[in-house]
Amino acid sequence: MAIEGVSFVRITDSSGDVRVDDAAGAVRVEDSSGDMIIERITGDVAIERDSSGDVLVSDVGGNVEFIADGSGLVRVTDVKGTVRLP
Numbered sequence: 001m002a003i004e005g006v007s008f009v010r011i012t013d014s015s016g017d018v019r020v021d022d023a024a025g026a027v028r029v030e031d032s033s034g035d036m037i038i039e040r041i042t043g044d045v046a047i048e049r050d051s052s053g054d055v056l057v058s059d060v061g062g063n064v065e066f067i068a069d070g071s072g073l074v075r076v077t078d079v080k081g082t083v084r085l086p
Contacts, residue, residue, distance in 0.1 A: 008043075017053070026062070035072070044081070 007025040011018060017034035020027050026043035029036060035053040038045055044062035047055065054072040057064050063081035066074065076083050 007023065009020050009023050009025075009027045011029045011032065013030065014032040014034060017036070018029065018032050019037045020039070020041070021037075022040045024042050026045070027038055027041050028046045028048070029038075030048045032049075033052050036047070036055045036057075038056070038060075039058045041059070042061040045057055045060050045064045047057075047066050049068045049070070052071050055066075055070065055074045057074075057076045058078055060079045060081070063084070064076055064079050065084045066086055069086045074085070
């Protein structure tokens with residue numbers, strides 16, 4: 001699943017990979033079992049649960065929050081706000 005150029009993204013369940021690129025607002029991922037790439041987001045990013053895949057979050061204008069821990073690799077770069085990890 002690839003999502004580009006929107007103002008708000010909410011993903012409630014994904015069994016495949018997720019890519020969100022160039023969102024003008026906030027991104028909230030409630031569950032994903034695949035890899036996630038979230039880049040160029042002007043608002044906040046919240047990842048409630050990542051059960052298995054790797055996560056890359058890059059170039060975020062707001063805050064980044066991981067609410068639950070996953071089993072994959074997590075890489076966070078270039079965040080203007082704060083980063084909160086479990």
